[in-house]
Amino acid sequence: MFDQTNELVRSFCRVAREVQDPVNHNLRLRITGAREESNRQYALPTGSDIAGLIPGDFSAEEDGRDIIINHREEGLQRINCLNPKLHALQFPILFPYGEDDFHLGIKYNPVHASLNSKRKNAHINVEICHKGRLIKYLFKYVTKQRARDEIKQYLDCRVLSSFETVWRLFEFPIHERTPAVVCLPVHLKDQQSVTYNPDTGLQSVLEDPEKAKTMLTEYFTLNRVDPEARSIPYADIPSHYTFHLRPKHWARRKQGNVIGRIVFIPPGTTDVYFLRLLLTKISGATSFEDLMTVDGYLCKDYEDACLRRGFLSDDDESQATIGEVGQWGMPTLLRSMFVLLLLHSEVADPRKLFEDNWKLLADDLCYQTRRALDLQYFQPPPEFLRSEVLKHIETLLHAHSKELANYNLPLPVRDSDELLGNRLVCEHLNYDLCMQQRTADEIFATLNREQIEAYHNIMESVNSGVGRFYFLYGHGGTGKTYLYNTIVAKLRSQ
Numbered sequence: 001m002f003d004q005t006n007e008l009v010r011s012f013c014r015v016a017r018e019v020q021d022p023v024n025h026n027l028r029l030r031i032t033g034a035r036e037e038s039n040r041q042y043a044l045p046t047g048s049d050i051a052g053l054i055p056g057d058f059s060a061e062e063d064g065r066d067i068i069i070n071h072r073e074e075g076l077q078r079i080n081c082l083n084p085k086l087h088a089l090q091f092p093i094l095f096p097y098g099e100d101d102f103h104l105g106i107k108y109n110p111v112h113a114s115l116n117s118k119r120k121n122a123h124i125n126v127e128i129c130h131k132g133r134l135i136k137y138l139f140k141y142v143t144k145q146r147a148r149d150e151i152k153q154y155l156d157c158r159v160l161s162s163f164e165t166v167w168r169l170f171e172f173p174i175h176e177r178t179p180a181v182v183c184l185p186v187h188l189k190d191q192q193s194v195t196y197n198p199d200t201g202l203q204s205v206l207e208d209p210e211k212a213k214t215m216l217t218e219y220f221t222l223n224r225v226d227p228e229a230r231s232i233p234y235a236d237i238p239s240h241y242t243f244h245l246r247p248k249h250w251a252r253r254k255q256g257n258v259i260g261r262i263v264f265i266p267p268g269t270t271d272v273y274f275l276r277l278l279l280t281k282i283s284g285a286t287s288f289e290d291l292m293t294v295d296g297y298l299c300k301d302y303e304d305a306c307l308r309r310g311f312l313s314d315d316d317e318s319q320a321t322i323g324e325v326g327q328w329g330m331p332t333l334l335r336s337m338f339v340l341l342l343l344h345s346e347v348a349d350p351r352k353l354f355e356d357n358w359k360l361l362a363d364d365l366c367y368q369t370r371r372a373l374d375l376q377y378f379q380p381p382p383e384f385l386r387s388e389v390l391k392h393i394e395t396l397l398h399a400h401s402k403e404l405a406n407y408n409l410p411l412p413v414r415d416s417d418e419l420l421g422n423r424l425v426c427e428h429l430n431y432d433l434c435m436q437q438r439t440a441d442e443i444f445a446t447l448n449r450e451q452i453e454a455y456h457n458i459m460e461s462v463n464s465g466v467g468r469f470y471f472l473y474g475h476g477g478t479g480k481t482y483l484y485n486t487i488v489a490k491l492r493s494q
């Protein structure tokens with residue numbers, strides 16, 4: 001592949017052939033950076049910036065990253081490390097087309113690259129360049145990545161580890177997403193986003209019928225022409241149809257497992273939120289007006305249509321919204337959204353909505369409490385977390401001049417630290433449940449017959465709530481503490 005695609009390799013091979021000929025004894029190959037402007041991602045990289053690409057042992061006699069060529073007549077000739085062709089010579093597998101350096105959109109032929117690496121043709125350049133240590137180094141620097149700020153260097157594409165190089169050359173998957181998700185837009189009539197070239201002029205944008213088409217408008221068109229599509233909700237359309245861009249239209253899906261997701265619109269009074277709500281509930285709409293029409297009556301807006309269809313009479317939609325956002329949103333977002341719902345969405349029973357969802361809204365508070373108390377495994381009591389959520393909601397409501405009482409929500413316990421109980425008790429409750437369970441299981445397996453008998457007696461009393469009083473006695477060193485520890489670990493794990 002290098003012979004065919006890499007200009008530098010071709011030049012070297014040509015010169016190599018020529019120098020075999022005694023007539024061309026004094027032939028000279030010179031590489032010049034004649035390019036006026038470079039499309040490289042990083043100009044003139046320094047050694048410290050490309051820690052992974054410095055060949056050699058960093059020893060005193062190190063000759064930098066220059067390439068040395070042994071010319072028959074003139075002896076050793078140096079190609080300076082600032083020559084932009086250097087990378088293509090040093091790392092022919094990374095820059096198979098003789099590119100100057102890494103840059104966005106770098107040409108890459110994975111089929112040829114992997115074939116080449118299998119055939120090991122990649123060595124040809126290294127031999128010509130007389131840089132044998134390079135091969136050693138490519139493997140050696142696996143353990144020699146001395147990146148100072150690894151994350152930054154990785155993000156800047158400064159470090160390309162040998163694992164990654166091989167991974168990409170062999171086309172192993174970089175990421176996986178199964179099934180593929182198609183994002184479905186929602187917009188009001190004639191309010192879709194349009195991408196256009198500023199040089200073409202706005203009039204031509206307006207006159208282009210394709211610009212007026214979106215997945216949503218074409219969904220309406222599909223419903224007009226395809227009776228089978230009418231039973232499928234907008235969100236499920238990508239599972240059955242694929243969207244083509246030229247011309248824009250939905251066509252029946254022939255293969256592939258794909259799901260659709262309608263873009264999230266925050267709840268509020270915006271019409272587009274209610275349009276989305278209609279699209280999630282109604283199948284087969286043929287136009288925006290069709291969605292707004294209820295029993296032959298054209299409603300004044302989408303909210304009106306939702307009301308007439310009875311979508312806003314209960315809190316199902318609010319519950320579903322919290323449930324949906326709870327899958328991916330942080331609890332802070334959820335709490336803000338809960339308050340937004342209270343403020344704008346006419347929640348019928350705010351108290352029930354709170355009681356059903358407060359645990360979701362408190363997801364981060366357990367962690368925050370642990371950090372505040374510096375007790376890593378402490379499990380705050382539920383009533384404490386519930387009270388903390390209420391405090392957060394109250395603060396958010398205050399920003400809108402509202403009170404918890406306005407929505408019939410319970411009040412938080414003002415001195416909620418009391419709910420946490422005694423600090424010493426908290427410290428004793430600071431244990432990892434899984435670890436306790438493991439310990440209990442491990443020790444239990446080693447108990448002797450008498451210990452097991454005592455264990456079952458005591459545990460039965462605890463589990464049944466009888467609360468008997470036991471006195472464990474025996475000679476010193478006969479395993480009383482051992483048994484006690486087993487029982488404690490078991491009870492703590494519960």
Ligand SMILES: Nc1ncnc2c1ncn2[C@@H]1O[C@H](COP(=O)(O)OP(=O)(O)OP(=O)(O)O)[C@@H](O)[C@H]1O
Pocket residue numbers: 446447448451474475476477478479480481482483
């Ligand atoms: N079933 C068991 N399997 C393995 N080791 C055990 C078992 N029971 C007790 N041991 C070990 O025996 C030693 C003494 O046990 P332990 O300290 O529980 O005795 P004790 O009855 O509480 O002693 P003392 O009355 O002196 O406090 C400990 O090293 C403990 O790990």
